[in-house]
Amino acid sequence: MTANWYNIQDIDKLDTPALVVYPDRVKTNITTLTGMIDDAARLRPHVKTYKNAEVTGLLLDAGVRKFKCATIAEAELLAMSKAPDVLLAYQPEGPKLHRFIRLIHAYPQTHFSCLVDNAASAKEISDAAVRFKTNIDVYLDLNVGMNRTGIAPGFEALQLYMDCGVLPGISPVGLHAYDGHIHDIDLQKRADRCNFGFDPVLKLQQTIKSKGYPEPVIVAGGSPTFPIHAKRKYVECSPGTFVYWDKGYQVEMPEQDFLPSALVVTRVISLPGPTKLCLDVGHKSISAENELSKRIYFLNAPELYPVSQSEEHLVVEAGANHQYNVGDVFYGIPHHICPTVALYERVYTIENENISGEWLNQARDRKITI
Structure with missing residues (x-):
């Protein structure tokens, strides 16, 4: 597996926050x-x-x-x-x-x-x-x-x-x-x-x-x-x-060789201060039952750490002289994937580094036909 296995080449086609599956x-x-x-x-x-x-x-x-x-x-x-x-x-x-x-x-x-x-x-x-x-x-x-x-x-x-x-x-x-x-x-x-x-x-x-x-x-x-x-x-x-x-089980169950295969993709939408970024991944986009530090981990920006979250926003600390800009994309591993999936009506499938389709999470609803 390559270090940047998660990269999406046609990321400009994907609105965020989005749940993607490989x-x-x-x-x-x-x-x-x-x-x-x-x-x-x-x-x-x-x-x-x-x-x-x-x-x-x-x-x-x-x-x-x-x-x-x-x-x-x-x-x-x-x-x-x-x-x-x-x-x-x-x-x-x-x-x-x-x-x-x-x-x-x-x-x-x-x-x-x-x-x-x-x-x-x-x-x-x-x-x-x-x-x-x-x-x-x-x-x-x-x-x-x-x-x-x-x-x-x-x-x-x-x-x-x-x-x-x-x-x-x-x-x-x-x-x-x-x-x-x-x-x-x-x-x-x-x-x-x-x-x-x-x-x-x-x-x-x-x-x-x-x-x-x-x-x-x-x-x-x-x-x-x-x-x-x-x-x-x-x-x-x-x-x-x-x-x-x-991420939760990756840390807690190191003997199990399963691969993270579902990520939440998010973008920088604002720069609220010289050292802070605001992302479009709020409570409605990532499982929020754990403490703030155990919700999402960014593969391509591991140094970021969260300072506050609300329904539609996550503010993270990026440090002085960071090089991030509005529009930058981050790929995040959820700490707890099961309730995160329940927040999305669909996942976007990623194959050969491009969006290949959608899978509907039908059973996130309380009722299908019965």
């Missing part, structure tokens, strides 16, 4: 992913990072057949792309449950499943499935340390799994254990924490099997713990960020 690097990342696991059948990547049909197609071409998502729109995008197996990694409730069932009926060629973590929701899903004459496979959502959803692996989880087994309209088929709270830079520390949280999941799986149920499938992890779960036999792994990668 398809060749995306393909390389997919090849890297499949090379890190013994069988592509154990991959269940999360669509939340990229939200478009084109990357879904590249994953299908690479032999991926199972996917994970968090919204009905993401699930429908996958179904529209003819993904065979889609896990809604969310517990559908109320109107979302009704939309989920409509999705099941609308796309019979795709097998859908969802999460459950309590008896009341299991009963609601069961009642809706019976009412609308379908059967829904459910995965028990386990809390292995994220402390946002899920039931702790143990006796109550076993009882809930067994309760789901007798409810009409639903079938318990597996366990979902997302450990996205584990971000240690040191891989061994990350592995130790991952294994500590995963041991009760394995114990629950075998206890369920001992009760006469088919061995539950385990869907585990995200990008940080992917190298660890990938070594476990028969565990499905669900990384997502790998397709585009970002």
Whole structure:
């Protein structure tokens, strides 16, 4: 890879701020992913990072057949792309449950499943499935340390799994254990924490099997713990960020060889002082949930550091006697790519250093057709 791999020769055609994607690097990342696991059948990547049909197609071409998502729109995008197996990694409730069932009926060629973590929701899903004459496979959502959803692996989880087994309209088929709270830079520390949280999941799986149920499938992890779960036999792994990668994971997960393949391009629009530049990349253009210093990093201007940001503007310090002018272009790696993608209705693809097309981020919407 060349040092200036990101350069766009026809940059004058691109209004900013813009999200650009380099398809060749995306393909390389997919090849890297499949090379890190013994069988592509154990991959269940999360669509939340990229939200478009084109990357879904590249994953299908690479032999991926199972996917994970968090919204009905993401699930429908996958179904529209003819993904065979889609896990809604969310517990559908109320109107979302009704939309989920409509999705099941609308796309019979795709097998859908969802999460459950309590008896009341299991009963609601069961009642809706019976009412609308379908059967829904459910995965028990386990809390292995994220402390946002899920039931702790143990006796109550076993009882809930067994309760789901007798409810009409639903079938318990597996366990979902997302450990996205584990971000240690040191891989061994990350592995130790991952294994500590995963041991009760394995114990629950075998206890369920001992009760006469088919061995539950385990869907585990995200990008940080992917190298660890990938070594476990028969565990499905669900990384997502790998397709585009970002600065945050590039720093935190140095053992993973994925390439940044999505950038936010921005221009200097004003010179508010002798040492400062104002860029057209505000809160609406880059994920802003982290502190100001952890939002965007400029490949062709690494010395710049941010001093303030608002909805449409970012002010950066360039130092005395800088040579930058209004109109200069910067190529920025987002610190967190997933919510950054959700800010853009489309990405511009860059091939051979030129704009080659557009990919619509259809699933950034809350609704496609259902």
